[in-house]
Amino acid sequence: MQKLHIQVLLFVLLLAVSSQAVAQNYYPNGKQWIEKAEALKPKLTETIVKPATLVELVQNENAFQGWEARKVAPIDSLYSKSIRQIKEVIVDLGDHYTGYFTFKLKTIWGAADSPVRFRLTFGEVPAELATPFDPFPGTISRAWLQDEQMTIMNVPSTNTLSRRVSCRYIKIELTGTSPYFDFGISDIQFKALTSAVKQPEALAATASPIVKKIDEIGLKTLKECMQTVYEDGPKRDRRLWVGDMYLESLANVYSYENHNLTKRCLYILAGLSDDEGYVLGTIFEEPEPHPQAGQRLMDYSLLYNVTLKNYLQATGDKVTAEVLWPVAKRQLDIIFNYVGEDGLIDYERANKEWWLFFDWKEGLNKNAAIQGLMLFVLNETYELATLLGKESEVVKVPSLIKTMKKAAMANLFNKKDGLFECGDDQQISYASQIWMILGGVLNEKQSQKALTTVMDTPEALYPGGPYMYHYFIQALINCNMQAKAKELLVNYWGGMVKKGADTFWEVYDPNNDFLSPYNFYPINSYCHAWSCTPVYFIRKYPGIFQQ
């Protein structure tokens, strides 16, 4: 997730000088929190992966994005030949991995009288290796694409690309060599990294094959994204975003149980919150922990509270929850600042001063969604307060919840069709229904009706990607539409499985393989944290998904 609203961009520009330094003054202990987070930095588990197979790319209109990787030979057919003869080859690691690529060069005859040069391209999916990257049409950095040039001064040699990459397929092209010696490639190794260590439990024997497969791929997706923080994607953006962390931490509770990683992320986000105490949408670890200054992302800031509450419930770690409670409390001020006495969010002002994300969906009106999400967060934060015995610090929340629900029903709900609508054009979207249900605005029956109706409304704006699908599934579960929840999970994530996914994707529209928020589908992340949540659903609700 890379986009900034233009308003936010201007805001960043204005704040650039003042907020450049990592200097949070709002929380007296902010600096210590960063130190605490750094002390929790996990040592990554290293696994050496040796590829077994070479593949070729074959055009196939039925394959995802039109390209299929077809096995052509065992890896030995590369190791036993001259790379000068082969010139170009695609190595298949057999699965998706994140880490460092190493290979050896060995002399076949003569002595290397020159450097040699390779172009290496790392792909998470086959089409990444088949699509020319230049001229680059994307709207984010060309440097995300994992094509690298390596000039190697000596043969024989062992060579490691310094850049961490994320891939299953590796295209090796020899682009510079001398006619006066010959050489080959040998001993390709990929050092795979993760902070997910524990082996999650097997699913019930009753789980269907497709659910098992979805769970397996979800686990792998999560594992790949679990590095020294919860990354959004190990290929791109390789960093901690609150929204991704929220979903990853949910799945982690039911799988790898690396609660210290959640703790680290909660501390680092708190320590790097802005000078008004608001948690920023994303932070960076290198060269030292620092925030995306000015990156005010309203739905993400608020979901911090929910993550903290879930962490407390999963671990019973009251100490951490109490230390970070002031941060959660402060996030509620976002709600207080934008909700009028009438209980309605001032959507226009909020949308101007913050980035409201929710989904990659062109034209989505987020007025109802943010009203619903605020209610969800108020409920969750009040529950957190209760667990900590801090209700007295948030006394106005219960009444605010009531006012806001009423306001939602009075102003955004169309009683005639039972749907939330927003904007001048009375926009009907899944997002509006989903978030109002998660916010507890509708009762079970109303919720079922809203979801059923919206699914029967072809013109309704449907979820743009896996992130919104998570909330959709949760909304269906919340209102007891279990069969539909299962069907949707199986169809949506199963759709990726059927298209050959090794890990779940950042963007998936069953109707458009080439969709990209960045105007160039090879730059999409094909192992993306927010897509891992089937792990959470399948394991938290075995009665729904494992029967």
Next chain:
Amino acid sequence: MQKLHIQVLLFVLLLAVSSQAVAQNYYPNGKQWIEKAEALKPKLTETIVKPATLVELVQNENAFQGWEARKVAPIDSLYSKSIRQIKEVIVDLGDHYTGYFTFKLKTIWGAADSPVRFRLTFGEVPAELATPFDPFPGTISRAWLQDEQMTIMNVPSTNTLSRRVSCRYIKIELTGTSPYFDFGISDIQFKALTSAVKQPEALAATASPIVKKIDEIGLKTLKECMQTVYEDGPKRDRRLWVGDMYLESLANVYSYENHNLTKRCLYILAGLSDDEGYVLGTIFEEPEPHPQAGQRLMDYSLLYNVTLKNYLQATGDKVTAEVLWPVAKRQLDIIFNYVGEDGLIDYERANKEWWLFFDWKEGLNKNAAIQGLMLFVLNETYELATLLGKESEVVKVPSLIKTMKKAAMANLFNKKDGLFECGDDQQISYASQIWMILGGVLNEKQSQKALTTVMDTPEALYPGGPYMYHYFIQALINCNMQAKAKELLVNYWGGMVKKGADTFWEVYDPNNDFLSPYNFYPINSYCHAWSCTPVYFIRKYPGIFQQ
């Protein structure tokens, strides 16, 4: 120098497996010699160079290869701006340097939300930066060209290119960035390396400005090539070749006086000589010292002896000379093996079994040249034997010299025009005259006539490059044509000076800026050891060159 004869290539192919390992059996102490050489490996002097200027490339038909680097702004105009705005810039180090390139990236606004990518191109001469490298027409490795891609994961950061480069000009092109932050380049540093430490003495005040300039550039050329061995060129091939070492060590005696470097090179070549005891044309230092197996380069093997003799004379280090004497003696066997009882080289066989280099000159018949060079080497080696009191080991040399001289005069000399000619077409070349004179075949008067006549013969094959020009100057000096020697040195090397050389070039034909032995002039080396010898002439013969 990269080319191998096709015969040598086949030979290499045949020997490939057997001679791959560094296992010399001919000299019992071969391995110890390599260890001795390694112990002599110099610690390089590091100098941090900070560029002061930006330049632009301007087409100019009067400039070398058609391109001129024109100063456009001080370096601060780069450091004070956004590189996203500048996009592309050429930095001028102000002189030629060999080493490592480092630069900093600093944030201007926002926080870097993506990696950034640069294409860096390092040029010794302006045209290298103006000529497209692809599609690559050269006959040697594309990887020699100094264009590199750097993907940088973090801003701010300090970044060093891992490849050692050799350049004056650095083109920086931003090829990947994000619209969501801005950044600039600062603090470019180039860590220049050399094993030339001593400051050579100033020339006499009487030396002309052009001679002073030639000496200065020659010194710089030598300094750049003096690394952990005498390299032929710090850009390409970056390694020890006997012929280059010979000329560098001559110049070193009269300038930097790093005799240990000569000693190291003599030891390493001896230790890595082939399984018949012949010194190979070139060796490599990395990943561990190893030879170019099968690289039998006759004129180079023989010049090893001359280098050893000069080393002894310069240092008085009899111990080393005695240790390595068996190597010199063994090289004489090359002569004994190819010279018949008639005193004539069996040119056809020699040319088939060895590479005879002498010069980059298409079509050059090397029959007379190798006869002359053998005589030169016999004389020099006998002198070495005399210095070591080993005449008894080479008793047959004096009479062989006589026989070979007579045979040369009887078979290769055209008395009518006073020129050596060779081949079926009676080819007349400068090379033939030069080497016969250096071999002492002609007396002073005959030598003067041969050189004067050849210079008056338009169809004679003239020297192809600086390496042969060295021997040309020496031949002129040997036969007391001092004025001509000076004129030639000033015209030839001064020609490079006038064309803007910072260091002297591997290839220089006053009539063709674009000449390349590798079919692509940007891959030529523009700081090349064998071009440094004006330093030797100017300083050894002050009466000729400094008056």
